[in-house]
Amino acid sequence: MLPRKKSPKKHTEPGTKRRFILPVSFLLLSFLLMILPLEGFVSSVKAVLAYVFIPQVRLAHGTAKYAEDVSQTVRELLDAHRENRALKQEIEMTKLLASQAESILDENGRLTEILQLRPARRWTGVWAKVAYREPTQWNTVIIDKGSRDGIRERSAVISMEAGKEGLAGVVVEVTENTAKVLLVRDEDFSAAVYLERGQEEGLLVGSGMRPVRIKYIPLLTHVEKGDKVFTAATSSIFPAGILVGEVSGVREDESFQTALTVNVEPQVHSSAVKEVFVILGNGGRE
Amino acid sequence: MWSAVKLVFLFVLATIVHWAFASIFSYWGLSVNMILAFAAAFCAVLKPACGYPMAFLCGLFLDFFGTKLFGNNAFTFTVAACVVYDLSGRFDFDAIPPQMVTVFGLTFLGGVLNSLLFWWFASTDMWPGFWSLLGGSVVTALFAPVVFWAVRRVMGKCVLSRQV
Numbered sequence: 001m002l003p004r005k006k007s008p009k010k011h012t013e014p015g016t017k018r019r020f021i022l023p024v025s026f027l028l029l030s031f032l033l034m035i036l037p038l039e040g041f042v043s044s045v046k047a048v049l050a051y052v053f054i055p056q057v058r059l060a061h062g063t064a065k066y067a068e069d070v071s072q073t074v075r076e077l078l079d080a081h082r083e084n085r086a087l088k089q090e091i092e093m094t095k096l097l098a099s100q101a102e103s104i105l106d107e108n109g110r111l112t113e114i115l116q117l118r119p120a121r122r123w124t125g126v127w128a129k130v131a132y133r134e135p136t137q138w139n140t141v142i143i144d145k146g147s148r149d150g151i152r153e154r155s156a157v158i159s160m161e162a163g164k165e166g167l168a169g170v171v172v173e174v175t176e177n178t179a180k181v182l183l184v185r186d187e188d189f190s191a192a193v194y195l196e197r198g199q200e201e202g203l204l205v206g207s208g209m210r211p212v213r214i215k216y217i218p219l220l221t222h223v224e225k226g227d228k229v230f231t232a233a234t235s236s237i238f239p240a241g242i243l244v245g246e247v248s249g250v251r252e253d254e255s256f257q258t259a260l261t262v263n264v265e266p267q268v269h270s271s272a273v274k275e276v277f278v279i280l281g282n283g284g285r286e
Numbered sequence: 287m288w289s290a291v292k293l294v295f296l297f298v299l300a301t302i303v304h305w306a307f308a309s310i311f312s313y314w315g316l317s318v319n320m321i322l323a324f325a326a327a328f329c330a331v332l333k334p335a336c337g338y339p340m341a342f343l344c345g346l347f348l349d350f351f352g353t354k355l356f357g358n359n360a361f362t363f364t365v366a367a368c369v370v371y372d373l374s375g376r377f378d379f380d381a382i383p384p385q386m387v388t389v390f391g392l393t394f395l396g397g398v399l400n401s402l403l404f405w406w407f408a409s410t411d412m413w414p415g416f417w418s419l420l421g422g423s424v425v426t427a428l429f430a431p432v433v434f435w436a437v438r439r440v441m442g443k444c445v446l447s448r449q450v
Contacts, residue, residue, distance in 0.1 A: 030358075
Protein backbone atom coordinates (compact mmCIF):
# COMPACT_ATOMS: atom_id res chain seq x y z
CA MET A 1 0.00 0.00 0.00
CA LEU A 2 1.45 3.20 -1.08
CA PRO A 3 1.73 5.89 1.50
CA ARG A 4 -0.88 8.57 1.03
CA LYS A 5 0.60 11.78 -0.27
CA LYS A 6 -0.18 14.85 1.66
CA SER A 7 -1.75 17.60 -0.49
CA PRO A 8 0.54 20.69 -0.51
CA LYS A 9 -0.82 23.50 1.65
CA LYS A 10 -1.06 27.02 0.18
CA HIS A 11 1.76 29.07 1.67
CA THR A 12 0.68 32.32 3.40
CA GLU A 13 3.02 34.94 4.87
CA PRO A 14 2.76 35.25 8.60
CA GLY A 15 1.07 38.51 9.55
CA THR A 16 -0.69 38.96 6.20
CA LYS A 17 -4.06 38.22 7.75
CA ARG A 18 -3.23 40.27 10.79
CA ARG A 19 -2.40 43.22 8.57
CA PHE A 20 -5.94 43.30 7.28
CA ILE A 21 -7.64 42.70 10.60
CA LEU A 22 -7.15 46.22 11.94
CA PRO A 23 -8.42 48.25 8.95
CA VAL A 24 -11.25 45.84 8.27
CA SER A 25 -12.39 45.90 11.89
CA PHE A 26 -12.30 49.70 12.00
CA LEU A 27 -14.13 49.96 8.70
CA LEU A 28 -16.72 47.51 9.98
CA LEU A 29 -17.05 49.43 13.23
CA SER A 30 -17.55 52.75 11.48
CA PHE A 31 -20.03 51.10 9.11
CA LEU A 32 -21.97 49.82 12.12
CA LEU A 33 -21.88 53.30 13.68
CA MET A 34 -23.45 54.64 10.49
CA ILE A 35 -26.29 52.13 10.38
CA LEU A 36 -27.09 51.56 14.04
CA PRO A 37 -29.46 53.90 15.89
CA LEU A 38 -27.15 55.62 18.39
CA GLU A 39 -28.91 58.94 18.91
CA GLY A 40 -29.10 58.74 22.71
CA PHE A 41 -25.54 57.55 23.17
CA VAL A 42 -24.13 60.00 20.64
CA SER A 43 -25.96 62.94 22.24
CA SER A 44 -24.63 62.00 25.68
CA VAL A 45 -21.05 61.77 24.39
CA LYS A 46 -21.51 65.04 22.50
CA ALA A 47 -22.62 66.74 25.70
CA VAL A 48 -19.53 65.46 27.53
CA LEU A 49 -17.23 66.44 24.66
CA ALA A 50 -18.74 69.89 24.53
CA TYR A 51 -17.50 70.44 28.08
CA VAL A 52 -14.16 68.74 27.54
CA PHE A 53 -13.30 70.69 24.40
CA ILE A 54 -14.39 74.16 25.52
CA PRO A 55 -10.78 75.36 26.13
CA GLN A 56 -9.68 74.04 22.74
CA VAL A 57 -12.61 75.65 20.97
CA ARG A 58 -11.81 78.93 22.68
CA LEU A 59 -8.15 78.63 21.79
CA ALA A 60 -8.96 77.82 18.17
CA HIS A 61 -11.40 80.70 17.86
CA GLY A 62 -8.90 83.00 19.56
CA THR A 63 -6.30 81.99 16.99
CA ALA A 64 -8.76 82.52 14.15
CA LYS A 65 -9.74 85.93 15.56
CA TYR A 66 -6.07 86.89 15.87
CA ALA A 67 -5.49 85.85 12.25
CA GLU A 68 -8.49 87.91 11.14
CA ASP A 69 -7.16 90.91 13.06
CA VAL A 70 -3.76 90.45 11.42
CA SER A 71 -5.32 90.60 7.96
CA GLN A 72 -7.33 93.65 9.04
CA THR A 73 -4.18 95.34 10.35
CA VAL A 74 -2.29 94.52 7.16
CA ARG A 75 -5.17 95.98 5.13
CA GLU A 76 -5.13 99.13 7.27
CA LEU A 77 -1.36 99.40 6.87
CA LEU A 78 -1.69 99.10 3.10
CA ASP A 79 -4.42 101.75 3.12
CA ALA A 80 -2.23 103.99 5.28
CA HIS A 81 0.65 103.48 2.87
CA ARG A 82 -1.58 104.43 -0.10
CA GLU A 83 -2.94 107.43 1.81
CA ASN A 84 0.58 108.45 2.78
CA ARG A 85 1.65 108.45 -0.86
CA ALA A 86 -1.39 110.51 -1.86
CA LEU A 87 -0.73 112.97 0.98
CA LYS A 88 2.92 113.31 -0.03
CA GLN A 89 1.78 114.21 -3.54
CA GLU A 90 -0.69 116.67 -2.07
CA ILE A 91 2.08 118.24 0.05
CA GLU A 92 4.24 118.60 -3.06
CA MET A 93 1.33 120.28 -4.84
CA THR A 94 0.75 122.56 -1.87
CA LYS A 95 4.43 123.50 -1.82
CA LEU A 96 4.20 124.35 -5.51
CA LEU A 97 1.09 126.44 -4.92
CA ALA A 98 2.75 128.14 -1.95
CA SER A 99 5.75 129.10 -4.05
CA GLN A 100 3.38 130.39 -6.76
CA ALA A 101 1.45 132.34 -4.14
CA GLU A 102 4.74 133.75 -2.86
CA SER A 103 5.60 135.11 -6.27
CA ILE A 104 2.06 136.47 -6.71
CA LEU A 105 2.34 138.21 -3.33
CA ASP A 106 5.65 139.73 -4.35
CA GLU A 107 4.10 140.93 -7.58
CA ASN A 108 1.11 142.26 -5.66
CA GLY A 109 3.45 144.11 -3.30
CA ARG A 110 5.30 145.71 -6.21
CA LEU A 111 2.05 146.74 -7.91
CA THR A 112 0.68 148.12 -4.65
CA GLU A 113 3.80 150.18 -4.25
CA ILE A 114 3.60 151.45 -7.82
CA LEU A 115 -0.09 152.32 -7.48
CA GLN A 116 0.56 153.79 -4.03
CA LEU A 117 -2.19 151.67 -2.42
CA ARG A 118 -2.32 150.79 1.22
CA PRO A 119 -0.76 147.33 1.28
CA ALA A 120 -2.77 144.37 2.54
CA ARG A 121 -0.60 142.41 4.93
CA ARG A 122 -0.73 138.73 5.58
CA TRP A 123 -2.75 137.44 8.45
CA THR A 124 -0.89 136.38 11.53
CA GLY A 125 -2.58 134.80 14.46
CA VAL A 126 -3.03 131.82 16.72
CA TRP A 127 -5.03 128.64 16.47
CA ALA A 128 -7.29 127.91 19.41
CA LYS A 129 -9.78 125.25 20.37
CA VAL A 130 -13.33 125.81 21.49
CA ALA A 131 -13.19 125.04 25.20
CA TYR A 132 -16.72 125.80 26.25
CA ARG A 133 -20.10 126.71 24.84
CA GLU A 134 -22.65 128.50 26.93
CA PRO A 135 -25.81 126.40 26.93
CA THR A 136 -28.04 129.43 26.79
CA GLN A 137 -26.04 131.14 24.08
CA TRP A 138 -25.09 128.76 21.30
CA ASN A 139 -23.73 131.62 19.23
CA THR A 140 -21.02 132.41 21.77
CA VAL A 141 -18.02 130.21 22.43
CA ILE A 142 -15.06 130.39 24.76
CA ILE A 143 -11.68 129.47 23.31
CA ASP A 144 -8.60 128.15 25.11
CA LYS A 145 -6.26 131.06 24.25
CA GLY A 146 -6.23 134.55 25.73
CA SER A 147 -4.25 137.73 26.21
CA ARG A 148 -1.12 135.69 27.01
CA ASP A 149 -1.20 134.50 23.41
CA GLY A 150 -1.65 137.98 22.03
CA ILE A 151 -5.42 137.93 21.60
CA ARG A 152 -7.12 141.29 22.02
CA GLU A 153 -10.74 142.37 22.01
CA ARG A 154 -12.22 142.94 18.54
CA SER A 155 -9.83 140.40 17.00
CA ALA A 156 -11.32 138.72 13.92
CA VAL A 157 -11.88 134.95 14.16
CA ILE A 158 -11.98 132.57 11.24
CA SER A 159 -12.56 128.83 11.07
CA MET A 160 -12.48 126.00 8.56
CA GLU A 161 -15.51 124.10 7.34
CA ALA A 162 -15.64 121.68 4.40
CA GLY A 163 -12.01 122.51 3.63
CA LYS A 164 -12.63 126.27 3.24
CA GLU A 165 -11.92 129.04 5.67
CA GLY A 166 -14.70 131.44 6.56
CA LEU A 167 -15.53 134.19 8.99
CA ALA A 168 -16.47 132.67 12.34
CA GLY A 169 -16.89 135.71 14.57
CA VAL A 170 -15.15 138.32 16.67
CA VAL A 171 -13.47 138.32 20.08
CA VAL A 172 -15.56 140.27 22.59
CA GLU A 173 -13.95 139.43 25.93
CA VAL A 174 -10.43 138.39 26.81
CA THR A 175 -8.91 136.91 29.95
CA GLU A 176 -5.35 135.78 30.41
CA ASN A 177 -5.96 132.24 29.12
CA THR A 178 -9.36 132.38 27.46
CA ALA A 179 -11.36 134.55 25.13
CA LYS A 180 -15.04 134.82 24.33
CA VAL A 181 -15.97 134.78 20.66
CA LEU A 182 -19.23 136.16 19.30
CA LEU A 183 -20.19 134.00 16.33
CA VAL A 184 -21.62 135.33 13.08
CA ARG A 185 -25.17 134.24 13.89
CA ASP A 186 -25.33 136.20 17.13
CA GLU A 187 -27.78 139.10 17.19
CA ASP A 188 -25.06 141.47 18.37
CA PHE A 189 -22.72 140.61 15.52
CA SER A 190 -22.23 142.96 12.59
CA ALA A 191 -19.60 143.39 9.88
CA ALA A 192 -19.10 145.39 6.71
CA VAL A 193 -19.25 143.02 3.75
CA TYR A 194 -19.50 143.10 -0.02
CA LEU A 195 -21.09 140.92 -2.68
CA GLU A 196 -18.59 139.36 -5.03
CA ARG A 197 -20.71 139.85 -8.18
CA GLY A 198 -21.12 143.61 -8.17
CA GLN A 199 -18.86 144.63 -5.26
CA GLU A 200 -21.82 146.31 -3.52
CA GLU A 201 -21.25 146.78 0.17
CA GLY A 202 -23.72 146.26 2.99
CA LEU A 203 -23.87 145.53 6.68
CA LEU A 204 -23.96 141.89 7.74
CA VAL A 205 -25.97 141.31 10.91
CA GLY A 206 -26.67 138.13 12.83
CA SER A 207 -30.19 137.36 13.92
CA GLY A 208 -30.11 134.36 16.20
CA MET A 209 -32.10 131.46 14.84
CA ARG A 210 -33.21 133.38 11.76
CA PRO A 211 -30.98 133.67 8.67
CA VAL A 212 -28.01 136.03 8.74
CA ARG A 213 -28.80 139.17 6.72
CA ILE A 214 -27.00 141.88 4.76
CA LYS A 215 -28.71 145.23 5.04
CA TYR A 216 -28.37 148.38 2.96
CA ILE A 217 -27.56 146.78 -0.39
CA PRO A 218 -28.49 149.30 -3.14
CA LEU A 219 -32.02 148.67 -4.37
CA LEU A 220 -31.30 147.85 -8.01
CA THR A 221 -28.42 145.51 -7.31
CA HIS A 222 -28.54 142.23 -9.21
CA VAL A 223 -28.25 139.54 -6.55
CA GLU A 224 -28.52 135.81 -7.17
CA LYS A 225 -28.66 132.84 -4.90
CA GLY A 226 -25.15 131.43 -4.44
CA ASP A 227 -23.32 134.75 -4.79
CA LYS A 228 -20.35 134.82 -2.48
CA VAL A 229 -20.04 137.38 0.32
CA PHE A 230 -16.68 138.67 1.63
CA THR A 231 -15.63 141.04 4.39
CA ALA A 232 -15.13 144.55 3.05
CA ALA A 233 -12.02 146.69 3.31
CA THR A 234 -14.09 149.38 5.01
CA SER A 235 -14.58 147.18 8.06
CA SER A 236 -12.81 148.49 11.13
CA ILE A 237 -12.43 145.06 12.65
CA PHE A 238 -12.13 142.46 9.94
CA PRO A 239 -9.43 142.21 7.30
CA ALA A 240 -10.81 142.42 3.76
CA GLY A 241 -11.48 139.32 1.71
CA ILE A 242 -12.56 136.79 4.31
CA LEU A 243 -15.31 134.56 2.93
CA VAL A 244 -18.47 135.04 4.96
CA GLY A 245 -20.90 132.81 3.09
CA GLU A 246 -23.26 132.59 0.14
CA VAL A 247 -26.46 134.44 -0.67
CA SER A 248 -29.39 132.18 0.11
CA GLY A 249 -32.18 134.57 -0.93
CA VAL A 250 -33.44 138.14 -1.12
CA ARG A 251 -36.03 139.34 1.38
CA GLU A 252 -39.01 140.78 -0.42
CA ASP A 253 -41.43 141.11 2.47
CA GLU A 254 -40.59 144.71 3.27
CA SER A 255 -42.70 147.33 1.48
CA PHE A 256 -41.47 150.84 0.69
CA GLN A 257 -37.95 149.55 0.86
CA THR A 258 -35.10 151.83 -0.01
CA ALA A 259 -32.47 149.10 0.06
CA LEU A 260 -32.31 145.35 -0.39
CA THR A 261 -31.97 142.94 2.48
CA VAL A 262 -30.20 139.73 1.50
CA ASN A 263 -30.17 136.46 3.41
CA VAL A 264 -26.81 134.77 3.78
CA GLU A 265 -25.90 131.16 4.54
CA PRO A 266 -22.67 131.44 6.59
CA GLN A 267 -19.66 129.45 5.43
CA VAL A 268 -18.96 128.49 9.03
CA HIS A 269 -21.92 127.21 10.98
CA SER A 270 -22.06 127.91 14.69
CA SER A 271 -22.52 124.26 15.63
CA ALA A 272 -19.50 123.18 13.54
CA VAL A 273 -16.97 125.51 15.12
CA LYS A 274 -14.35 123.38 16.88
CA GLU A 275 -11.00 125.05 16.13
CA VAL A 276 -10.58 128.69 15.25
CA PHE A 277 -7.83 130.98 13.99
CA VAL A 278 -7.71 134.33 15.77
CA ILE A 279 -6.19 137.01 13.57
CA LEU A 280 -3.81 139.14 15.60
CA GLY A 281 -2.65 142.67 15.11
CA ASN A 282 -5.97 143.76 13.63
CA GLY A 283 -5.42 141.59 10.58
CA GLY A 284 -2.53 143.56 9.34
CA ARG A 285 -4.60 146.68 9.04
CA GLU A 286 -2.45 148.74 11.31
CA MET B 287 3.30 55.97 28.82
CA TRP B 288 5.23 58.98 27.63
CA SER B 289 4.32 58.09 24.04
CA ALA B 290 0.64 58.04 24.96
CA VAL B 291 0.96 61.52 26.49
CA LYS B 292 2.63 62.72 23.31
CA LEU B 293 -0.16 61.21 21.23
CA VAL B 294 -2.81 62.93 23.34
CA PHE B 295 -0.93 66.21 22.99
CA LEU B 296 -0.80 65.82 19.21
CA PHE B 297 -4.47 64.91 19.09
CA VAL B 298 -5.42 68.03 21.07
CA LEU B 299 -3.15 70.13 18.85
CA ALA B 300 -4.81 68.61 15.79
CA THR B 301 -8.28 69.59 17.02
CA ILE B 302 -7.18 73.17 17.74
CA VAL B 303 -5.45 73.54 14.39
CA HIS B 304 -8.43 71.99 12.61
CA TRP B 305 -10.94 74.38 14.20
CA ALA B 306 -8.73 77.40 13.75
CA PHE B 307 -8.08 76.68 10.07
CA ALA B 308 -11.71 75.77 9.43
CA SER B 309 -12.80 79.11 10.98
CA ILE B 310 -10.23 81.16 9.10
CA PHE B 311 -10.66 79.59 5.67
CA SER B 312 -14.44 79.36 5.85
CA TYR B 313 -14.28 83.11 5.28
CA TRP B 314 -13.16 82.31 1.72
CA GLY B 315 -15.51 79.33 1.45
CA LEU B 316 -12.73 76.70 1.54
CA SER B 317 -13.35 73.37 3.25
CA VAL B 318 -9.95 72.79 4.83
CA ASN B 319 -9.48 69.49 6.70
CA MET B 320 -6.37 69.80 8.83
CA ILE B 321 -7.24 66.89 11.10
CA LEU B 322 -7.10 64.61 8.05
CA ALA B 323 -3.57 65.85 7.43
CA PHE B 324 -2.75 64.93 11.03
CA ALA B 325 -4.33 61.48 10.58
CA ALA B 326 -2.23 60.93 7.43
CA ALA B 327 0.88 62.04 9.32
CA PHE B 328 0.08 59.64 12.19
CA CYS B 329 -0.18 56.80 9.70
CA ALA B 330 3.04 57.86 7.93
CA VAL B 331 4.99 57.97 11.18
CA LEU B 332 3.39 55.38 13.48
CA LYS B 333 3.02 51.63 13.28
CA PRO B 334 -0.33 50.34 11.94
CA ALA B 335 -1.33 49.14 15.39
CA CYS B 336 -1.31 52.78 16.51
CA GLY B 337 -1.92 54.61 13.22
CA TYR B 338 -5.28 52.98 12.43
CA PRO B 339 -6.82 53.68 15.85
CA MET B 340 -5.54 57.27 15.75
CA ALA B 341 -7.04 57.86 12.30
CA PHE B 342 -10.28 56.24 13.42
CA LEU B 343 -10.36 58.42 16.55
CA CYS B 344 -9.69 61.58 14.56
CA GLY B 345 -12.63 60.74 12.31
CA LEU B 346 -14.81 59.78 15.26
CA PHE B 347 -13.97 63.09 16.89
CA LEU B 348 -15.34 64.93 13.87
CA ASP B 349 -18.39 62.69 13.89
CA PHE B 350 -19.30 63.84 17.37
CA PHE B 351 -19.70 67.34 16.00
CA GLY B 352 -21.82 66.27 13.05
CA THR B 353 -25.59 66.21 13.14
CA LYS B 354 -26.99 64.10 10.33
CA LEU B 355 -24.82 61.00 10.26
CA PHE B 356 -22.53 59.32 12.75
CA GLY B 357 -19.46 57.29 11.77
CA ASN B 358 -18.96 58.65 8.28
CA ASN B 359 -15.77 60.52 9.16
CA ALA B 360 -14.44 57.51 11.06
CA PHE B 361 -15.03 55.43 7.94
CA THR B 362 -13.40 58.02 5.66
CA PHE B 363 -10.38 58.43 7.92
CA THR B 364 -9.92 54.65 8.18
CA VAL B 365 -9.99 54.43 4.37
CA ALA B 366 -7.45 57.29 4.29
CA ALA B 367 -5.25 55.35 6.75
CA CYS B 368 -5.45 52.27 4.49
CA VAL B 369 -4.36 54.42 1.54
CA VAL B 370 -1.41 55.92 3.47
CA TYR B 371 -0.18 52.50 4.67
CA ASP B 372 -0.57 51.15 1.16
CA LEU B 373 1.38 54.07 -0.31
CA SER B 374 4.09 54.00 2.35
CA GLY B 375 5.80 51.13 0.49
CA ARG B 376 6.06 53.22 -2.65
CA PHE B 377 6.24 56.79 -1.35
CA ASP B 378 8.95 58.25 0.80
CA PHE B 379 6.94 60.26 3.31
CA ASP B 380 10.09 61.97 4.55
CA ALA B 381 10.06 64.09 1.39
CA ILE B 382 7.72 67.04 1.08
CA PRO B 383 6.17 66.41 -2.39
CA PRO B 384 4.75 62.95 -1.50
CA GLN B 385 3.30 64.41 1.70
CA MET B 386 1.59 67.22 -0.18
CA VAL B 387 0.33 65.02 -3.02
CA THR B 388 -1.02 62.41 -0.61
CA VAL B 389 -2.78 64.92 1.62
CA PHE B 390 -4.21 66.77 -1.38
CA GLY B 391 -5.61 63.53 -2.81
CA LEU B 392 -6.90 62.30 0.55
CA THR B 393 -8.64 65.59 1.35
CA PHE B 394 -10.33 65.74 -2.01
CA LEU B 395 -11.31 62.07 -2.13
CA GLY B 396 -12.30 62.18 1.54
CA GLY B 397 -14.72 65.00 0.73
CA VAL B 398 -16.15 63.02 -2.16
CA LEU B 399 -16.47 59.86 -0.06
CA ASN B 400 -18.12 61.78 2.77
CA SER B 401 -20.67 63.26 0.40
CA LEU B 402 -21.40 59.83 -1.02
CA LEU B 403 -21.88 58.40 2.48
CA PHE B 404 -24.25 61.22 3.36
CA TRP B 405 -26.16 60.70 0.17
CA TRP B 406 -26.32 56.93 0.71
CA PHE B 407 -27.09 56.72 4.42
CA ALA B 408 -28.80 60.01 5.21
CA SER B 409 -30.25 60.89 1.78
CA THR B 410 -28.75 64.33 2.24
CA ASP B 411 -26.76 66.40 -0.20
CA MET B 412 -23.64 67.51 1.72
CA TRP B 413 -21.49 68.31 -1.30
CA PRO B 414 -19.36 71.32 -0.29
CA GLY B 415 -18.84 72.43 -3.89
CA PHE B 416 -16.07 71.52 -6.30
CA TRP B 417 -14.03 74.71 -5.93
CA SER B 418 -14.47 74.78 -2.17
CA LEU B 419 -13.20 71.21 -1.92
CA LEU B 420 -10.39 71.76 -4.40
CA GLY B 421 -9.27 75.00 -2.70
CA GLY B 422 -9.53 73.39 0.72
CA SER B 423 -7.46 70.41 -0.48
CA VAL B 424 -4.79 72.75 -1.85
CA VAL B 425 -4.60 74.69 1.42
CA THR B 426 -4.47 71.47 3.48
CA ALA B 427 -1.75 70.11 1.19
CA LEU B 428 0.25 73.34 1.56
CA PHE B 429 0.28 72.98 5.34
CA ALA B 430 0.77 69.20 5.31
CA PRO B 431 4.60 69.32 5.45
CA VAL B 432 4.40 71.32 8.68
CA VAL B 433 1.98 68.78 10.16
CA PHE B 434 4.19 65.86 9.09
CA TRP B 435 7.23 67.62 10.52
CA ALA B 436 5.47 68.24 13.84
CA VAL B 437 4.23 64.64 14.15
CA ARG B 438 7.63 63.25 13.19
CA ARG B 439 9.35 65.62 15.59
CA VAL B 440 7.15 64.56 18.52
CA MET B 441 6.65 60.87 17.74
CA GLY B 442 9.66 60.07 15.53
CA LYS B 443 11.79 58.31 18.10
CA CYS B 444 9.21 56.71 20.36
CA VAL B 445 8.37 53.03 20.54
CA LEU B 446 5.23 53.49 18.47
CA SER B 447 7.17 54.85 15.53
CA ARG B 448 7.75 52.75 12.44
CA GLN B 449 11.38 53.83 12.20
CA VAL B 450 12.36 52.39 15.56
